[in-house]
Amino acid sequence: MPExxxxxxxxxxxxxxxxxxxxxxxxxxxxQSYQIDDDDMFAAAGDELRNIVTMARDIEAQRKAIxxxxxxxxxxxMDFFRVPLERLGQAESLLKQSMAGYQxxxxxxxxxxxxxxxxxxxxxxxxxxxxxxxxxAREAEAxxxxxxxxxxxxxxxxxxxxxxxxxxxxxxxxTMAAAAAVQAAPxxxxxxxxxxxxxxxxxxxxxxxxxxxxxxWKARVLDKSAFIRAAAxxxxxxxxLEVDEGRLNQFAKATAGKANLAGVTFYEEPVVSARRRxxx
Amino acid sequence: xxxxxxxILRFDPEAxxxxxxGRRVPSVTxxxxxxxxxxxxxxxxxxxxxxxxxHIHRMVELDVHGNLDEDTLAPEYRxxxxxxxxxxxxxxxxxxxxxxxxxxxxxxxxxTFDLAGTLGTRFVLVDVKSGLVPRTxxxxxxxxxxxxxxxxxxxxxxxxxALRLHEDTxxxxxxxxxxxxxxxxxxxALRLHxxxERNLTTxxxxx
Numbered sequence: 001m002p003e004x005x006x007x008x009x010x011x012x013x014x015x016x017x018x019x020x021x022x023x024x025x026x027x028x029x030x031x032q033s034y035q036i037d038d039d040d041m042f043a044a045a046g047d048e049l050r051n052i053v054t055m056a057r058d059i060e061a062q063r064k065a066i067x068x069x070x071x072x073x074x075x076x077x078m079d080f081f082r083v084p085l086e087r088l089g090q091a092e093s094l095l096k097q098s099m100a101g102y103q104x105x106x107x108x109x110x111x112x113x114x115x116x117x118x119x120x121x122x123x124x125x126x127x128x129x130x131x132x133x134x135x136x137a138r139e140a141e142a143x144x145x146x147x148x149x150x151x152x153x154x155x156x157x158x159x160x161x162x163x164x165x166x167x168x169x170x171x172x173x174x175t176m177a178a179a180a181a182v183q184a185a186p187x188x189x190x191x192x193x194x195x196x197x198x199x200x201x202x203x204x205x206x207x208x209x210x211x212x213x214x215x216x217w218k219a220r221v222l223d224k225s226a227f228i229r230a231a232a233x234x235x236x237x238x239x240x241l242e243v244d245e246g247r248l249n250q251f252a253k254a255t256a257g258k259a260n261l262a263g264v265t266f267y268e269e270p271v272v273s274a275r276r277r278x279x280x
Numbered sequence: 281x282x283x284x285x286x287x288i289l290r291f292d293p294e295a296x297x298x299x300x301x302g303r304r305v306p307s308v309t310x311x312x313x314x315x316x317x318x319x320x321x322x323x324x325x326x327x328x329x330x331x332x333x334x335h336i337h338r339m340v341e342l343d344v345h346g347n348l349d350e351d352t353l354a355p356e357y358r359x360x361x362x363x364x365x366x367x368x369x370x371x372x373x374x375x376x377x378x379x380x381x382x383x384x385x386x387x388x389x390x391x392t393f394d395l396a397g398t399l400g401t402r403f404v405l406v407d408v409k410s411g412l413v414p415r416t417x418x419x420x421x422x423x424x425x426x427x428x429x430x431x432x433x434x435x436x437x438x439x440x441x442a443l444r445l446h447e448d449t450x451x452x453x454x455x456x457x458x459x460x461x462x463x464x465x466x467x468x469a470l471r472l473h474x475x476x477e478r479n480l481t482t483x484x485x486x487x
Contacts, residue, residue, distance in 0.1 A: 180401035
């Protein structure tokens with residue numbers, strides 16, 4: 001069933017052009033009817049191929065004859081608007097760059113403030129850890145002294161119990177009281193740095209009426225080889241890579257299929273070309 | 281380690297009676313018995329608990345002195361032994377005295393306290409319980425400590441506590457109340473006991 005095409009208003013005055021779909025349909029049916037199984041049919045097909053090529057060139061010439069003035073008119077209109085649009089584009093770009101630059105600066109300042117606050121906090125943590133270590137050392141020392149005095153008090157008490165010596169018992173109590181009184185001298189802890197967390201909060205981007213400013217994540221390939229290796233075997237990343245088949249075919253042609261490239265096969269494909277008929 | 285027995289105090293284990301210079305004096309347990317009402321408790325169960333308590337006290341005493349032969353310990357007491365040793369390990373309590381007989385000549389009473397030792401930097405007198413810890417334990421430990429202080433066995437600054445041993449757990453109860461007040465209450469109970477001894481017949485006292 002041939003496809004029915006609407007005739008555009010621009011072709012109403014071009015009767016020959018209006019016949020193009022029908023002619024093309026005819027030649028399509030001719031091509032479909034061919035079954036090349038001997039030299040005669042091959043020769044006949046070549047003949048038809050030249051007719052088809054000639055017809056295609058003719059129709060293309062008609063198309064260009066009609067669209068060339070349109071293209072020219074469009075070019076002039078485009079030229080007319082190009083300059084003001086370019087200037088407006090420049091203006092937009094300038095302001096966007098300036099605004100984005102300002103925002104980058106703000107973010108950079110915030111990042112610097114955050115880094116500074118984090119460094120101060122890290123320094124404070126180090127100081128506090130050192131103070132805590134010193135405190136632990138003092139506690140251990142005090143505990144050792146307490147243990148020593150406690151053992152001494154226990155020995156004194158045992159002796160007092162065994163001998164009924166009231167003075168020895170009083171001495172044991174004094175020694176035990178001294179053990180209980182042993183306290184580690186407190187280590188002076190470094191002063192608390194003022195709210196380092198608050199300084200690390202990223203400020204909201206500045207606002208301008210009707211203009212939204214946001215940040216988007218982007219990526220830039222720094223090492224193509226490393227990226228290709230990283231993509232291998234990961235379908236979601238492989239989908240990002242696109243093979244330039246045109247250039248790959250050029251490579252195949254240049255190497256006459258002799259190159260050895262993993263994952264790529266080189267093959268020959270027959271190409272038929274036909275000259276158009278002259279004088280038609 | 282001393283298992284103290286003062287030369288002028290005599291204890292008759294058969295009659296569970298203390299004699300001070302030939303005169304029988306009440307024990308701390310006897311004095312406090314009038315404050316407890318065990319009449320509603322099954323007497324067989326009460327007797328079993330008493331025997332169990334005696335065995336556990338003996339087990340603790342032998343263990344403190346390093347004389348406990350675990351192979352001879354009845355299986356039903358092994359859990360108590362584990363809990364006793366767990367208490368020692370976890371609290372680092374160091375016994376200085378175990379099952380120590382003491383008496384108070386001023387007030388005229390005697391008794392045997394279970395343990396005295398150190399707990400950290402404190403001297404503590406501990407009464408071991410294998411059942412409930414009665415409210416009278418504050419008076420009981422005050423009486424023991426009062427007698428121990430008088431006999432130069434333990435200092436007045438010592439604290440008091442009860443240790444409850446069960447087969448699968450232990451609990452340590454520090455006694456926070458005032459030693460002087462608790463001892464005063466015990467002396468009051470002692471006077472009441474003496475009055476009852478003087479004025480009531482045996483039947484009346486047991487009623």
